[in-house]
Amino acid sequence: MSHPPILTVSGAKHAFVTRQVLRGVDLSVSAGEIYALLGPNGAGKTTLLRAICGRLRLKEGEVRLAGQDPWSVPAARAGLGLVPQDLALYPHMTVRENLQTFARLSLVKGPEIEATITRAMALTRTADRAHVPVKHLSGGYQRRVNIAAAILHEPKVLILDEPTVGVDVDAREAVDNVIRGLRDIGVAVLLTTHDLEQADGLADRVGFMREGRMMLEGSPRDLITHAFGEDMEILVHLVQEPDTGGEIRLAAEGLNKSSGNLWVKLDPGGYAAAGKLDTRLRKLGLTPREIRVRQPSLQNLFTLIADRKVAI
Amino acid sequence: MVMMSLAMFRVMLLELWRDRAAMAMSFLLPPLVFLIFSSVFSGTTGEDVKLKVAIADDANTPASARLVAAVLASPDLRAYAAKGDDAEGVRRAVRTGKADAGLVIRADPAAAGHPLLIISDPSRAVAAPLTQARVQQVLGKLLPDVMLKRTLDQIEPALGEFTAEQKVNAADSESVTAEDAKAGRPTPDGNMFDREDIQGAQKGGGTIAYYAGAVTILFAMFSAMQGALSLMDERRSGISDRLLAGVAGMGPVVFGKFIFLASQCMAQAAAIFITADLVYGTPVFSHFAAWAATTIFASVCASGLALGIVSLCRTRDQAQMISTFLILILAAVGGSMVPRFLMPPLLQQIGLLTPHAWVIEAYQSVLWRDAGYNSVYLSWAVLGGAGLTGLAIAWLTARYIRR
Numbered sequence: 011m012s013h014p015p016i017l018t019v020s021g022a023k024h025a026f027v028t029r030q031v032l033r034g035v036d037l038s039v040s041a042g043e044i045y046a047l048l049g050p051n052g053a054g055k056t057t058l059l060r061a062i063c064g065r066l067r068l069k070e071g072e073v074r075l076a077g078q079d080p081w082s083v084p085a086a087r088a089g090l091g092l093v094p095q096d097l098a099l100y101p102h103m104t105v106r107e108n109l110q111t112f113a114r115l116s117l118v119k120g121p122e123i124e125a126t127i128t129r130a131m132a133l134t135r136t137a138d139r140a141h142v143p144v145k146h147l148s149g150g151y152q153r154r155v156n157i158a159a160a161i162l163h164e165p166k167v168l169i170l171d172e173p174t175v176g177v178d179v180d181a182r183e184a185v186d187n188v189i190r191g192l193r194d195i196g197v198a199v200l201l202t203t204h205d206l207e208q209a210d211g212l213a214d215r216v217g218f219m220r221e222g223r224m225m226l227e228g229s230p231r232d233l234i235t236h237a238f239g240e241d242m243e244i245l246v247h248l249v250q251e252p253d254t255g256g257e258i259r260l261a262a263e264g265l266n267k268s269s270g271n272l273w274v275k276l277d278p279g280g281y282a283a284a285g286k287l288d289t290r291l292r293k294l295g296l297t298p299r300e301i302r303v304r305q306p307s308l309q310n311l312f313t314l315i316a317d318r319k320v321a322i
Numbered sequence: 323m324v325m326m327s328l329a330m331f332r333v334m335l336l337e338l339w340r341d342r343a344a345m346a347m348s349f350l351l352p353p354l355v356f357l358i359f360s361s362v363f364s365g366t367t368g369e370d371v372k373l374k375v376a377i378a379d380d381a382n383t384p385a386s387a388r389l390v391a392a393v394l395a396s397p398d399l400r401a402y403a404a405k406g407d408d409a410e411g412v413r414r415a416v417r418t419g420k421a422d423a424g425l426v427i428r429a430d431p432a433a434a435g436h437p438l439l440i441i442s443d444p445s446r447a448v449a450a451p452l453t454q455a456r457v458q459q460v461l462g463k464l465l466p467d468v469m470l471k472r473t474l475d476q477i478e479p480a481l482g483e484f485t486a487e488q489k490v491n492a493a494d495s496e497s498v499t500a501e502d503a504k505a506g507r508p509t510p511d512g513n514m515f516d517r518e519d520i521q522g523a524q525k526g527g528g529t530i531a532y533y534a535g536a537v538t539i540l541f542a543m544f545s546a547m548q549g550a551l552s553l554m555d556e557r558r559s560g561i562s563d564r565l566l567a568g569v570a571g572m573g574p575v576v577f578g579k580f581i582f583l584a585s586q587c588m589a590q591a592a593a594i595f596i597t598a599d600l601v602y603g604t605p606v607f608s609h610f611a612a613w614a615a616t617t618i619f620a621s622v623c624a625s626g627l628a629l630g631i632v633s634l635c636r637t638r639d640q641a642q643m644i645s646t647f648l649i650l651i652l653a654a655v656g657g658s659m660v661p662r663f664l665m666p667p668l669l670q671q672i673g674l675l676t677p678h679a680w681v682i683e684a685y686q687s688v689l690w691r692d693a694g695y696n697s698v699y700l701s702w703a704v705l706g707g708a709g710l711t712g713l714a715i716a717w718l719t720a721r722y723i724r725r
Contacts, residue, residue: 063563063566063567064567065563065566065567084569084571085569087567087568087569088568088569090567090568091567091568092563092564092567092568093564094559094560094561094563094564095560096558096559096560097559097560098559098560098561098563098564099559099561100561112564115565115568115570115574115575116568116569116570117568117569117570159564160564163568169567
């Protein structure tokens with residue numbers, strides 16, 4: 011991190027009646043950084059975001075946005091942009107009309123509105139659809155306009171709640187590029203996602219939350235290296251699903267069933283180990299259609315955390 | 323085929339059973355509306371209508387005092403002594419809508435001609451004949467001697483002066499008639515009424531003003547509720563979350579909606595009253611300032627209440643159900659469907675809790691009865707207060723909403 015944190019959360023604790031949803035969370039995001047907040051449903055991510063947005067007063071701990079508390083100092087929220095999970099736009103209005111509306115509601119001054127809209131559309135690559143009603147846009151464009159509406163007032167911190175939920179791979183890539191572009195101009199980005207592949211490829215740092223706690227935090231590569239060392243992930247795609255005897259033999263080879271006839275293992279031997287495994291499986295009458303070798307991903311780490319196999 | 327149909331029947335049944343809003347709309351609203359209408363229309367036969375009648379005694383004779391006392395005590399009327407106890411006080415009470423009709427005792431009830439004057443508002447067409455009938459009942463039952471004296475006084479000039487013996491007999495007859503009345507035996511009566519419509523009255527125009535007001539507030543509430551539902555769409559889509567994370571918050575959104583909805587209500591009212599003016603000659607333009615002020619207060623009320631009510635709901639479905647429920651019930655109780663003076667007294671009192679009653683009353687006062695600003699200040703205050711309270715609720719609630 012080259013910049014000091016612009017958003018910090020320290021010792022955040024919160025409970026709804028008797029249900030403790032945050033149990034002492036620390037988090038910081040710097041300018042020009044993308045931080046992905048991960049975790050299963052009920053982990054406390056939404057409550058944490060609400061506290062950061064000044065919508066909720068923590069029972070304990072504090073949130074600081076450029077040094078100010080967004081709950082007690084509403085002006086602090088001027089530096090914050092929120093991209094909600096759903097399409098927070100007026101679908102019957104065009105892209106430009108939506109942006110004009112949200113610019114006014116974001117207190118952008120009248121003479122600056124057009125320049126601000128042009129800038130936001132350029133950053134989100136939506137200018138070519140400026141006069142199309144939002145409801146007629148593709149899912150990917152809608153998602154980008156959703157982001158454009160949140161950056162009109164040039165926030166220092168942008169929060170994205172599941173920004174690509176329900177969109178296809180191409181649209182997700184387009185949204186990811188927009189987020190990278192915002193990072194590159196110095197915006198601190200905090201996003202929540204269930205898409206671990208997206209977090210892996212996009213985030214400078216990730217935080218795993220579970221049961222109101224930050225279980226693990228760091229750069230994706232560092233976390234993966236820390237958890238898996240030199241291990242590589244070997245994926246075996248069998249020609250046909252094995253019978254019970256076959257499953258026992260696969261398990262004996264250290265392979266775990268992923269889905270259907272896809273079996274997975276971690277092995278420091280990498281490609282050499284994969285070659286040997288191919289030979290042994292064929293001898294056992296378990297013909298692989300394909301064997302792939304790749305670096306372990308956040309998905310593997312997430313599975314380990316979920317299974318509580320990683321020491322925190 | 324039967325089993326498949328039954329399966330679908332079960333789906334529909336469970337859907338209804340588990341949807342409290344639909345259950346309420348299906349089984350609670352209809353009987354409630356029925357109760358309101360049945361209680362209104364069962365009163366319109368004339369038997370149960372209890373009109374509010376202002377009385378003044380200009381005659382000040384023993385018989386007129388007896389009549390006043392009897393009318394005030396009549397269980398079939400809600401009679402009261404008019405302010406000032408004179409004809410002008412009665413006219414004012416009718417013009418301002420405080421009384422459904424008025425009774426002025428101009429001369430001794432036993433006197434010849436039309437000693438009793440009924441003052442009425444033609445927009446309440448049945449009020450005058452009903453009042454007359456009630457007073458006549460009172461005279462026949464409780465003051466038959468006065469009626470007989472009046473008859474004898476009318477006969478005497480035609481036949482020549484009664485002899486002393488005839489005069490004694492007549493006096494005896496009056497006593498007997500009075501005793502018959504006390505004992506509940508039949509007694510003679512006679513027509514002694516004159517009628518007067520309040521000034522400015524134009525046949526049928528009052529009814530038009532009434533219905534123009536009734537339809538205006540009915541549609542104002544309907545369209546304001548529909549418009550206010552967009553608050554729910556903004557919660558659901560996350561627009562509220564987006565704005566609440568900013569500096570401005572939801573305040574400008576709520577206020578912007580309020581201004582729009584109020585403007586929409588005003589435009590609707592203008593369309594209705596311009597039509598009334600063109601087709602029926604309802605005097606909108608000659609009373610423009612008072613009409614415009616009433617329209618503004620009615621629109622503020624409808625818009626503010628709609629936003630306040632919707633903001634207190636948790637879901638769009640809930641808001642939709644409650645708004646439909648309220649639009650119908652408030653319109654029925656408030657007099658948008660049936661004039662309130664035909665309703666039972668309790669329902670009339672309850673009607674004062676609705677904006678409809680105040681809006682209708684205000685429009686009638688300014689456009690029909692020409693009652694002046696003093697008669698509508700209270701209506702304006704109630705409407706404005708209700709609307710601003712609703713707006714304040716919406717404003718405050720918007721700050722704390724959760725999806």
